[in-house]
Amino acid sequence: MLKIQNLTKRYGDKVAVEGLSLEIGKGEIYAFIGHNGAGKTTAIKACCGILPFEEGEILIDGHSIQEEPLVCKKSLAYIPDNPDLYEFMSGVAYLNFIADIFGVSASLREEKIKALSEKFGLTADLAQPISAYSHGMKQKLAIIAAFLHEPKLIIMDEPFVGLDPKASHTMKEMMREFTQKGGAIFFSTHVLEVAERLCDRVAIIKKGKLLVSGTMEEVKGNTSLEEVFLELAEN
Amino acid sequence: MLKTLIKARLSAFWAGLGFDKKTGKKRSVGKLVLFGFLYVYLIAVFLGLFLGAFFLLGTLTLQTEMAWLYFAAAGLLAVLLAVVGTVFGTVTQLYEAKDNDLLLSMPIPPKYILLSRLLTLLLGNVAFEAVVLLPAFVMYFVVGLPFGAISPWGILSLLAGMLVLPFVSLTFSCLFGWLVAQLLRRVRRKSLVQTVFSLALLGLYFYFYGKMMTGADSLENISLILHPLANAVKTYFYPFYLFGLGCAGNVGAGLLSLLFAAIPAFLVFWILAKSFINIATAKTALKKTAYREKTMKRSSPRRALVKNNLSHLFHSSGYLLNSAIGLFMLLVGAVALLVGKDAFLSSFLSMDGMEGAEEITAFLTADALAALLTAMVCFLASMVMITAPSISIEAKTIWILRSSPLTGRDVLLSKVYASELLSVPVLLIVSVAVIVVAAPVWYVALGVLLLPQLFALFGALFGMIVGVAFPRFNWNNETEAVKQGMAVFLAMFGMMGISVAAIGIGFILSILLGAGAALLLLSLLFLGLSLLLLWIMLSVSARKFEKIQV
Numbered sequence: 103m104l105k106i107q108n109l110t111k112r113y114g115d116k117v118a119v120e121g122l123s124l125e126i127g128k129g130e131i132y133a134f135i136g137h138n139g140a141g142k143t144t145a146i147k148a149c150c151g152i153l154p155f156e157e158g159e160i161l162i163d164g165h166s167i168q169e170e171p172l173v174c175k176k177s178l179a180y181i182p183d184n185p186d187l188y189e190f191m192s193g194v195a196y197l198n199f200i201a202d203i204f205g206v207s208a209s210l211r212e213e214k215i216k217a218l219s220e221k222f223g224l225t226a227d228l229a230q231p232i233s234a235y236s237h238g239m240k241q242k243l244a245i246i247a248a249f250l251h252e253p254k255l256i257i258m259d260e261p262f263v264g265l266d267p268k269a270s271h272t273m274k275e276m277m278r279e280f281t282q283k284g285g286a287i288f289f290s291t292h293v294l295e296v297a298e299r300l301c302d303r304v305a306i307i308k309k310g311k312l313l314v315s316g317t318m319e320e321v322k323g324n325t326s327l328e329e330v331f332l333e334l335a336e337n
Numbered sequence: 338m339l340k341t342l343i344k345a346r347l348s349a350f351w352a353g354l355g356f357d358k359k360t361g362k363k364r365s366v367g368k369l370v371l372f373g374f375l376y377v378y379l380i381a382v383f384l385g386l387f388l389g390a391f392f393l394l395g396t397l398t399l400q401t402e403m404a405w406l407y408f409a410a411a412g413l414l415a416v417l418l419a420v421v422g423t424v425f426g427t428v429t430q431l432y433e434a435k436d437n438d439l440l441l442s443m444p445i446p447p448k449y450i451l452l453s454r455l456l457t458l459l460l461g462n463v464a465f466e467a468v469v470l471l472p473a474f475v476m477y478f479v480v481g482l483p484f485g486a487i488s489p490w491g492i493l494s495l496l497a498g499m500l501v502l503p504f505v506s507l508t509f510s511c512l513f514g515w516l517v518a519q520l521l522r523r524v525r526r527k528s529l530v531q532t533v534f535s536l537a538l539l540g541l542y543f544y545f546y547g548k549m550m551t552g553a554d555s556l557e558n559i560s561l562i563l564h565p566l567a568n569a570v571k572t573y574f575y576p577f578y579l580f581g582l583g584c585a586g587n588v589g590a591g592l593l594s595l596l597f598a599a600i601p602a603f604l605v606f607w608i609l610a611k612s613f614i615n616i617a618t619a620k621t622a623l624k625k626t627a628y629r630e631k632t633m634k635r636s637s638p639r640r641a642l643v644k645n646n647l648s649h650l651f652h653s654s655g656y657l658l659n660s661a662i663g664l665f666m667l668l669v670g671a672v673a674l675l676v677g678k679d680a681f682l683s684s685f686l687s688m689d690g691m692e693g694a695e696e697i698t699a700f701l702t703a704d705a706l707a708a709l710l711t712a713m714v715c716f717l718a719s720m721v722m723i724t725a726p727s728i729s730i731e732a733k734t735i736w737i738l739r740s741s742p743l744t745g746r747d748v749l750l751s752k753v754y755a756s757e758l759l760s761v762p763v764l765l766i767v768s769v770a771v772i773v774v775a776a777p778v779w780y781v782a783l784g785v786l787l788l789p790q791l792f793a794l795f796g797a798l799f800g801m802i803v804g805v806a807f808p809r810f811n812w813n814n815e816t817e818a819v820k821q822g823m824a825v826f827l828a829m830f831g832m833m834g835i836s837v838a839a840i841g842i843g844f845i846l847s848i849l850l851g852a853g854a855a856l857l858l859l860s861l862l863f864l865g866l867s868l869l870l871l872w873i874m875l876s877v878s879a880r881k882f883e884k885i886q887v
Binding site (some may be wrong): 106150151152153154171172173175176178182183186187188190191192194195196198199200201202205206207208211212216217225226227228229230256327 | 516624626627628629630632633634635636637638640641642644645649652653682733734737739740742743744790883884886
């Protein structure tokens with residue numbers, strides 16, 4: 103579903119990501135781990151077509167994000183690390199806007215908005231302006247918007263930040279359901295316990311370079327993911 | 338500690354001017370020179386406006402027993418301009434400051450926080466008032482010297498006024514700011530309140546400015562016009578009357594006016610000092626709008642984008658007021674033109690007794706009048722800059738557009754459409770008003786209808802291109818994105834320059850070929866230029882938008 107081949111991204115002289123290669127298959131939840139400033143967000147933004155890159159290739163469902171950005175973007179959803187949404191809109195207006203952009207039919211969006219906002223306990227606040235939302239509420243709205251247009255791939259940057267325990271639990275359930283239906287999820291996180299329990303595969307990145315990747319068992323072996331990460335980060 | 342707080346506030350201001358907030362690097366010399374030049378130009382325009390006004394007012398009053406009116410007018414205009422210019426700054430820096438919580442959590446006495454904010458606001462008031470008081474001071478010498486109307490007391494009083502008046506305007510700013518902050522905390526449509534309030538203040542300012550300067554263009558009717566104005570100042574703005582009397586030599590009145598300034602200022606600042614913590618941390622819970630499920634409708638992506646752009650504009654008073662002020666002025670102008678049609682025509686077409694009146698009346702045929710008014714419409718239309726800041730204001734939310742299945746063309750076209758959706762009907766109304774008032778022949782009327790529309794389209798495309806070329810994403814407050822930055826400056830001064838050049842070309846063409854041909858040829862020119870800009874926008878700018886990195 104997502105294939106990153108030898109991705110290199112530079113900001114001037116600084117190399118943010120160097121020669122990164124990963125492959126995420128259908129039905130997989132893939133965790134992307136690294137310390138602050140390791141290049142996770144850069145790589146994620148490049149996968150979503152937000153950041154152009156100098157070298158390498160990113161394929162989404164077989165299509166190049168550089169050559170066919172619209173085809174790729176139609177099948178993916180992105181949730182950023184900070185849910186900066188249109189503060190001048192109400193929650194429901196934002197969801198309608200996203201549904202319009204992705205061509206979601208009226209009936210499907212009604213059904214989806216109702217179901218998803220109820221799951222996250224956001225229904226009562228949908229008429230409120232987003233400017234009145236807390237960080238967690240914005241995060242929930244960004245998640246609902248991501249699932250609204252039924253993407254094949256969801257790319258998320260720290261999706262659990264700001265979520266209350268119930269919403270966090272709901273999110274994990276939704277991620278599992280989504281991948282069971284054939285979708286793929288690629289997300290970055292600092293919550294290693296969540297990654298360990300939720301993900302099928304994991305990649306650890308340091309200073310823009312991939313240190314290790316593979317199935318959770320391959321990467322952590324008999325130890326915990328936290329121990330592996332700390333050991334790799336220190337060395 | 339107070340010094341540190343003041344330094345922090347001032348450095349934040351200077352950082353915005355001389356440093357790039359994102360990189361922390363100094364702006365290039367070229368950029369600084371360009372910004373400096375543009376600021377100087379803007380200040381020079383205002384100074385020129387007030388120099389002219391005070392020259393005329395001084396000529397009319399300084400050598401008469403109404404010399405006090407000169408000083409009272411200067412004081413009143415200075416205070417009004419400063420209040421209009423700083424009231425929203427007072428709201429954001431004093432009552433709704435984002436760092437109130439952070440600073441209050443530190444071991445800093447609240448009075449220091451308040452004082453540092455008041456001092457920086459005071460500097461803003463001084464700057465605004467200088468724009469009025471400096472010309473008043475200069476013209477006091479220029480006009481007063483030949484008549485021997487200068488007195489040391491007058492000079493001293495004006496200087497004292499320069500020191501005291503900023504405190505008066507700051508007092509009013511704090512009071513109005515508090516009212517606005519209370520109102521904003523209780524309403525949902527904050528931007529609507531801000532827009533209405535700003536327009537009301539601006540209207541009030543221009544009303545007083547107009548009233549005060551009405552006498553200046555009619556030397557023969559001094560007593561008829563100035564006396565009611567003087568009475569109005571005495572009745573409604575008594576402290577300013579005292580201030581005027583004081584500057585004109587009445588020591589007692591001058592001291593009394595100081596009391597009028599000092600007592601409210603002391604009271605307001607004392608109340609602020611006593612209740613700053615409550616003010617800074619006050620939150621008013623708004624009643625939640627209940628969500629009711631409605632049947633949803635599907636729109637095309639392009640329609641959704643246009644709707645989104647318009648929604649952003651109408652929910653942001655800063656964006657609306659700074660970018661669409663030309664549309665407000667055009668609407669007001671159209672109504673004034675229709676309502677005051679007869680008075681307008683008589684003032685333009687009958688200039689008996691004026692030097693060169695015959696030549697002017699002969700030149701001002703219905704067609705020429707229509708062309709002249711169209712030139713004014715185009716000039717006002719150059720102040721419509723909805724597209725220029727439209728990329729900068731996306732900033733943190735640009736990921737939504739960039740991660741969606743949209744091309745750069747879709748996004749840019751939607752922003753131009755949104756701008757056109759607003760300007761087309763407004764310009765149509767103004768053009769119809771011009772046609773009704775001037776009653777030109779049909780082909781001139783066609784030019785009156787076409788030229789403003791094509792000029793506005795050109796302006797929207799020009800704004801969009803510079804908006805993509807020079808986006809500014811490192812802002813803290815949306816108003817910064819709308820007011821500052823290279824794109825806005827280029828769009829504003831570029832379009833003003835182009836409108837002046839077009840008016841010049843039109844003037845020459847109308848002398849050579851007639852008003853109708855001039856309007857139609859200019860329409861053709863702007864049609865061609867708009868097509869060229871459209872091509873640039875859809876190719877170069879669209880590609881650049883798709884590669885913008887935030």
